[in-house]
Amino acid sequence: MPDLRELYQEVILEHNKAPRNYRELATANHQAKGYNPLCGDHFTVYLDLEGDSIRDISFQGSGCAISKASASLMTQSLKGKTRAEAGKLFDQFHKLVTGRSPANGNKAELGKLAVFSGVSEFPVRVKCATLAWHTLHAALDGKRETVSTE
């Protein structure tokens, strides 16, 4: 039986309570909205991209503990990273939460994001954990549209 404490780790509960980078970003030049119609969770991810690198990142919105903590920890992990690094991290994160991580793990690279390992035991919650990341993807991809709205 999956363990609840594996899912709701202290770090996750703490980020749910006090999410980091939870604000609109005045300097944002990219942004996207993410929505999970199944549960109504919705987030906006704001990016300040300088060339290829993420100078600043923030988010706002509402969702469950898993989705909010995931968004919060994502913003912490990505500040200063390049597009390619962000893509690679998402790939590793996705493998982690869907239980497809390599046997010896890639926890060192994932850093704090490793607290989401428990999600793989709760398949219906994978979408919660990845909502912010999919939104980030849209923000990175949708450069033209986003710029036109700013």
Added chain:
Amino acid sequence: MTTAANRLPREFRSPQLRAAGVEFDVDKVRSDFPILRQRIRGRTLVYLDNAATSQKPQVVIDAVGRYYERDNANIHRGVHFLSEHATEEFEGARRKVQSFLNAADASEIIFVRGATEAINLVAQTYCRTNVHAGDEVLITAMEHHSNIVPWQILCEEKGARLRVAPISDSGELLLEDFDHLLGPRTKIVAVTHVSNALGTINPVERIIERAHQRNIAVLVDGAQAVPHLRVDVQALDCDFYVFSGHKVYGPTGIGVLYGKSALLDAMPPYQGGGDMISSVTFEQTIYNKLPYKFEAGTPHVAGAIGLGTGIEYVNGLGMDNIAVHEHELLAYATEIVSGIPGIRLIGTAKEKAGVLSFLLDSIHPHDIGTILDQEGIAIRTGHHCAQPVMQRFGIAATARASFALYNTREEVDILVKGIQKVREVFA
């Protein structure tokens, strides 16, 4: 302090019915439902998601199995023994539904896939003929998406206007506002009998009376009502009444549209095909009589037979006994759950059936649902396909426990322990 008995709707408060309620043997009832015997995540299943779908008694499971084992044949067309027998069973199920709703005639019972299809049928036939540009369709702010979207599609097509009667903070329809919205352009009122997200029982009799004073037709969405309340379509005088079989202990994929025969007769068909015709040439097709005009194609014969058996099952227990049992349970759950610190009930109408929607502190309902699931407790979390209701209360979602005839006080106690566990995790 409010006692369980006087929280019951007026019609359930008679001493005889209270006495009958005592005789309701819930342990025996539970033994009729094989699914309740299994363990979920190492714990006894506590199934409190009945507003989504009810579990099935063995008699319903057997009826469906027996049909495929012994009686399977296409209906209304074969001359052979099995076809004749299957037709008899299917039409027998229709008569059971007729008597369940107290419809005047069996031909007023149309088998459809579910309440959703029934509403779409009325929107696309009765209203295709009767609603024109500038006309209005009146619904309420507590409708399920299935009683909103078909009307939006119709209004879009016709250039008609969808009007919405508001509800109070307790989740009750504001009747004065409703009356004011009944206007010269209103062509149909579509209202839920019992709200799936809030549990509110609407005063449909009064709504129908007011609408009929202005010659406006009324469709009642009974999906959440028929499992809990005795419904008499002639006493209500509603023009259309719809429900889904799977919420009243029958199979999925079968549901019912009741319509007054004069209206059904005048309506164009919904879908064209076999069984709905009397004769076909390439020049002209003559449609079949009621109810077959609205039942194109081979219907869900096994589903109808299963639904008929489900109705026999609740009739055997007594609809009034079921209502008393469930109302006492809801009153108990309401009292004990609202005593938990941090609980906010959504939907506190005076007259309610079957549903306890709640929030706990600022904990997201999805998290509540996951933690309760680990305790073997099945509830629904989310917007319950009633996003406008969520918007009305300024929330994204609720946790919803919904009750059926086989639920017990012990299960409510387990739910309360589960909610306390949620509080511990998020302390």
